[in-house]
Structures are given as structure tokens and as C-alpha cells.
Amino acid sequence: MNMRKSFIRLHLPALLLALTIGAATAVPQLSNIRAMGDAFAGVYPINNDDELYYMTRARDALDGHVFLTNPYLFEHKDGSPMQFWLPDYLEAHATLWFFSDHARGYQFFDFLFPAILALLTYGIAYKLTNSTSLALLTALVLHLGIFFEDFNRAPSPQFTFLFFLLFWYAVVSYLKSPRRYFLAIAALALGAQFNFYPYHWTYTLVALGIFLVAAKFVYRSFALKPYAYMLAGGGILGIPYFFSLVRSMQNPFYKESLMRLGLIHTHTPSGMVIVAAATGTLILWGILFSAKMFQRDILNIFAASIAAAGIIAVNQHVLTGKNLEFSSHYLMAALFGAVLLAAYLAGIVYRSLAAQKKFWGTFFLIAAGTVGIPFSLWRVPQVVAKQSVPTPTEWYVQTYAPLFHWLQTHTPKESVVYADQQLSRYIPAYTHNNVFYTREANLFFLSDSEVKERFVISTFFQKSFNREFVLANERALWGVHYIDERGHERQVQKIKTLLHRSTALPPATPPESEITDVVRLRALVEQEGFLAAAERYRLEYIVWDRNREPTWHLDGESYLTPVADIGSFTVYTFK
Known part of the structure; x- marks a missing residue:
């Protein structure tokens, strides 16, 4: 009982932060509706350009068109799906459990899922840093400072990204405490990624591949079998997706439809922001390692791998010659990887300074907060004010x-x-x-x-x-x-x-x-x-x-x- 109370007391600030982030995401839309007064007739405000598109997909799922082959055109209701369909189907039907229409349910999800995402980010950062302060700051930077306006759109990335983070939380938990149920959670999360969003599972496999190769190279005794089981479990859950993909590739309009989605043929590197963020944190990793501020272990290989994956994932077209909006679609996963590596390195510096003198450790946390908190909060009032006022449209x-x-x-x-x-x-x-x-x-x-x-x-x-x-x-x-x-x-x-x-x-x-x-x-x-x-x-x-x-x-x-x-x-x- 005392351990439970201690756990709750230790992580209560994280729960409060998550609830605050959820409220900051959802409340402006409610304020927008309230500002309309009696003029509001049930057509909900749109804060993200693709939000209406996903609401249409949800409506089509509720109308019985499971695979969402085209939610707009009658003649194309049957056939193979162009994109993922399962997250839309699940969320749309979940809204009807509690709400009279899917649009109102999505308003609730704007509170629920950003809060869960913030908790998962905090959990990963805490596992990497062993510092509640740094973990809170990491969640603050990512969810308010960088991606505050991105997580108010269901189901992508609001729902789909949850399983991306859940996978990495399960893996880092297994690294710190090798229990089989963490591998089972990772397998379920990987299977969900296969069926939910291609850019998430491809990034995950690149990062996991880097990690496993590097870990085996550094530690010959490193056991690959548990990860093979995890990959097999996720792969089995992903079989429906791959069957659907093969069927879709046989569509006579597959190539020209991909071109409209943004496919371009090039071997020129791209994703400068992603490459710069990943390279910068990896250079810092190398500097701290050269300064012998930490020894090689599985955890720092893991942290470096999830950041390094951004460089490869966003530039896979250098080999294939096919670029399908990699810079934009990998941005979120890549910046999460880079910031989590930065948090891990900040934890190393903090512990090193605190070991010398407690004052220096405290000073470092204050300095990090002095930079991170204003960076995270400076745009929030502007965004909240903008979203709270109805536009002419x-x-x-x-x-x-x-x-x-x-x-x-x-x-x-x-x-x-x-x-x-x-x-x-x-x-x-x-x-x-x-x-x-x-x-x-x-x-x-x-x-x-x-x-x-x-x-x-x-x-x-x-x-x-x-x-x-x-x-x-x-x-x-x-x-x-x-x-x-x-x-x-x-x-x-x-x-x-x-x-x-x-x-x-x-x-x-x-x-x-x-x-x-x-x-x-x-x-x-x-x-x-x-x-x-x-x-x-x-x-x-x-x-x-x-x-x-x-x-x-x-x-x-x-x-x-x-x-x-x-x-x-x-x-x-x-x-």
C-alpha cells in the first residue's frame, strides 16, 4: 500500500500535466461552440484541415462501408482500400457507445487521447532519464511546444500514434525489466501499427533494426530470440494489412492514384529538419560518450537508435527512388525520437552533475526548465485564442x-x-x-x-x-x-x-x-x-x-x- 501511495505521489504531476494537455486541446473547441451561442446548429468547428476528411471516413464506416474504399463517390464504394481503415472504423463505432453522433464523440477524443499520449511520452522519458522533472519537461516540449495543434485530429495521429508510443514504452520497459508481458504488449502495439498507419510501422522497424544490429554488434551475448517472437507476433497481427496491400497494388489505377497522393521519383536526400534534429542529438550523444560521461549499455543504444531511424526512414528513396511525402509523414516520429534521445542525454548530464554536487544537478534542472518551459508555452495562448473564436466559415x-x-x-x-x-x-x-x-x-x-x-x-x-x-x-x-x-x-x-x-x-x-x-x-x-x-x-x-x-x-x-x-x-x- 505504501509503495502504491509512493508511486501515485511520484507521478501525480504527470497525470495533472496530461489532463491539462487534454483540456488545452479540447476546451478551445468547446469555447468556440459556446461563442456561437444559439447560432451553433451542430456543425462542429474544424481546427485541422484534414479533420473534415476523417469525419467523412467515420461517417462512411458508420454507414456500413468497412473498408472506406471511397467515402465520397457512390460508384467506388466497393473494392480495395487506398489507405488504412481500421482506426477510423474502431473510433467511429466507439463514439456511438457514449454519444449521439460521431462528431460529438470526436470532441471527447480530443481530450482523451492527447492526455493518454502525454502520459505515454512521460513514461518513456521517465524510463530513459529516471527523473520526473526531465520526463515532465519532455512531455511538455513535445505535446505543447512542438505538436500542440497536431493531436486534435482523430484518428490520425491522435489515435494511431498512441500505438507507436505504446510500442516504445513496452520495449524500453522490457530493457529495464525483462518480463514477457512487455514483449506481448509490444507485439500487440506493432500489430496495431501495421493495420493503422504505414509510416509508423516502417519507422518502428527501421529503429528496431538499428537497435538489434547495434546491440548484437556491441554485445555478442545479446539475445535476439525475444525480439524475434515479438516481431512474429506483430507480423501475424499485421497479416490482414499485407493481404489488403497486395490486393490494392493490383488495382488498375494504383500508380496514378499514388502520384496524386504525392509520389515523386527522386534519389535526392530530403527531410532536412529531421536529419538536422537526429544528427544534432547523435553528435551530442557521441560527445558525451567520448567525454566518458556514460558507458555503453543497452539503454543508450536504444535511445540512439530511435533517433537515428529518422535519417534512414525519411531518406529511403535515396535507394528506392520513390518518395511518398516522407518529410511530412515521418516528422512526428522522428522528432519524438530526437527529443527522447535529448532527454536521455539530459538525464546523464543531470546525474553526473548531481553526483558531484547536488546544487549543480538542481541548477541544471532549473536551466533546462528555463529554456524548455517558455519554448513549450509561448504559442499555447495564441493557439487557444485562435481556436476559441469562430471563423466566418x-x-x-x-x-x-x-x-x-x-x-x-x-x-x-x-x-x-x-x-x-x-x-x-x-x-x-x-x-x-x-x-x-x-x-x-x-x-x-x-x-x-x-x-x-x-x-x-x-x-x-x-x-x-x-x-x-x-x-x-x-x-x-x-x-x-x-x-x-x-x-x-x-x-x-x-x-x-x-x-x-x-x-x-x-x-x-x-x-x-x-x-x-x-x-x-x-x-x-x-x-x-x-x-x-x-x-x-x-x-x-x-x-x-x-x-x-x-x-x-x-x-x-x-x-x-x-x-x-x-x-x-x-x-x-x-x-
Whole structure:
């Protein structure tokens, strides 16, 4: 009993910090809703651009489409999934255990999961440093200083990253106390990573590979068998993912869909921030080791491995020639690895100073806090204030609520609705309907030709359709492929500048031939007419927002019949 009380007393500050981080993530959104007063009609504020996309995936899972092959387009509801689907499915159904709708449940998850993530980060840092102060500071830096705005999005990274951290907590716990249940937890967490998020399990395998090779090289007696069992267990749990991956790779539109997701072909190193963070902490590791401030042991090999993995994971395309947004998708895992290594090294310095004189150890902790706490907190008030005040868009989308209610109660499930670009992003998230097209629809398996045709038809009533309009809607047509190429070219320029070999590179805008093809397709569709062009796809309803799209002028279209007027919205069916 005394040990339990001592444990609670020792780690109570960590629990309070975790609850504070959870509240800091969730409360601003509640304040935003409260600021709207009676105007809030159930369309929740969006603080992260992809949040609406994940809410749509959740709605599709609740509508019975387990594999989320395309939450937007009726014709593509069956088939193989482009991306992971299990975390969306689990979270969406979990919300209905306690809440009336998934959007409200996700608000609760904005408190719950950031708090759990902070506790896991604290736990790993405490295992590495044996210092509650340094572990608290590590959690503070990572969850408030660096990634405060990232963990308010479910399920990725809010839910998926939990299993990434759980894996490393289990491994470091096993290193300090080799009990089999830690390996079992690690195997479960690894299996979840396989099924939840590819960038997490690939980073984990790289880090684990570095660790096992280095540990075996340094300690010939190091036992690999326990880790082999753990890998086997995780691999067995990951079998469904690999079957799904093989099936997806057979999709006829696999390659062109990956290009829209950001695949670029290059052997040039990337991820300068990740490489700099990992290299900096590894150099510091080498300096402290050379100064004999610590001896080689399994723990410092482990700490170095999770940081070093960032350099390899983000640059695997140097060998493969295929880069799929590695710099952005590996950033979180890599910076966690670098900061955890920095925390481990800070623990070494602290213990060394404290061994000489307690005052110096205390002084070091105060100095670390003097730097780390302001770094962690300086942006928090700005972010909280920004998220607590409704934006003009958040005010306006409340007018969508009566329309959503009408669609939900008066249209058959899986009906297809044609609407303006903004409204088309919301309809699948809040109703059981699909849409004719929205830019997020091209994140799934689709041919490039269908993407272009749907886009052109979906903007048929747009009066000015020219080169500038096409470029302004680049993501709706080509995804992020050319955007990522531009980013990569800028990084190449930076590298060449460092090497004093800078050369001006042309911007990687979509090729003029591609732009011309889209403009030409628009002319052909105009000549054909909306009705004839749209008949190639399923379409039951058109919603006209007279406020946002006053130039549509659908009242005179002979093939349409108005069936409802809801505020500024008119709903039409086809005669």
C-alpha cells in the first residue's frame, strides 16, 4: 500500500500535466461552440484541415462501408482500400457507445487521447532519464511546444500514434525489466501499427533494426530470440494489412492514384529538419560518450537508435527512388525520437552533475526548465485564442444544419448530391449521402481521366473557367503531386546553396499540356451540356446555395424540379 501511495505521489504531476494537455486541446473547441451561442446548429468547428476528411471516413464506416474504399463517390464504394481503415472504423463505432453522433464523440477524443499520449511520452522519458522533472519537461516540449495543434485530429495521429508510443514504452520497459508481458504488449502495439498507419510501422522497424544490429554488434551475448517472437507476433497481427496491400497494388489505377497522393521519383536526400534534429542529438550523444560521461549499455543504444531511424526512414528513396511525402509523414516520429534521445542525454548530464554536487544537478534542472518551459508555452495562448473564436466559415456552415437534416430524412441512403465545392466537403461527413465530386475524393483509387471529368462537371456552373481557375484548384485535379515536387525542388536548391552550387530551378507547376487538356475538356462538356455529361455518373439531387453561388441561376433549367427550399438552399431533382 505504501509503495502504491509512493508511486501515485511520484507521478501525480504527470497525470495533472496530461489532463491539462487534454483540456488545452479540447476546451478551445468547446469555447468556440459556446461563442456561437444559439447560432451553433451542430456543425462542429474544424481546427485541422484534414479533420473534415476523417469525419467523412467515420461517417462512411458508420454507414456500413468497412473498408472506406471511397467515402465520397457512390460508384467506388466497393473494392480495395487506398489507405488504412481500421482506426477510423474502431473510433467511429466507439463514439456511438457514449454519444449521439460521431462528431460529438470526436470532441471527447480530443481530450482523451492527447492526455493518454502525454502520459505515454512521460513514461518513456521517465524510463530513459529516471527523473520526473526531465520526463515532465519532455512531455511538455513535445505535446505543447512542438505538436500542440497536431493531436486534435482523430484518428490520425491522435489515435494511431498512441500505438507507436505504446510500442516504445513496452520495449524500453522490457530493457529495464525483462518480463514477457512487455514483449506481448509490444507485439500487440506493432500489430496495431501495421493495420493503422504505414509510416509508423516502417519507422518502428527501421529503429528496431538499428537497435538489434547495434546491440548484437556491441554485445555478442545479446539475445535476439525475444525480439524475434515479438516481431512474429506483430507480423501475424499485421497479416490482414499485407493481404489488403497486395490486393490494392493490383488495382488498375494504383500508380496514378499514388502520384496524386504525392509520389515523386527522386534519389535526392530530403527531410532536412529531421536529419538536422537526429544528427544534432547523435553528435551530442557521441560527445558525451567520448567525454566518458556514460558507458555503453543497452539503454543508450536504444535511445540512439530511435533517433537515428529518422535519417534512414525519411531518406529511403535515396535507394528506392520513390518518395511518398516522407518529410511530412515521418516528422512526428522522428522528432519524438530526437527529443527522447535529448532527454536521455539530459538525464546523464543531470546525474553526473548531481553526483558531484547536488546544487549543480538542481541548477541544471532549473536551466533546462528555463529554456524548455517558455519554448513549450509561448504559442499555447495564441493557439487557444485562435481556436476559441469562430471563423466566418464556421459561422456560415451552421446554416448547413437544416439542409443536412432534410437530406438525412428525405433522401434515400447513398443518394448522390451535386453541390458547390465547400458544401460538397461537408455533406458526406454529416449525412448518409455521397457527392458528385470533391477534391478529397481523389485521395482514393480513381483514374486520372475520371478525376478530371468529375471536376469539370462539378464546376460546370462556374462562369470563369480558365488557366488561373485550373491552377487554383490544383489539388482537386492532380492531388499534391506537383505541390510536393515544388517542395522537393526548393529543398534541392537549399542543399545546393549549402554546397555553393545553387542553380535556379523552374517551378514544378502542372505541365501546360495538362492544364490545356482540362480547359479543352471543359469546352467539350459545355458543348455537350450538363445533363448529358452528368448522366455518365449517378446523380439524384442538386443543391444550390444562393448566397455562395449567386451566378448559378438554376431556376431556368428545364431538366430540374425544385423539391425543397431550406434557408438559402434550394434542392432540385431531375425530371
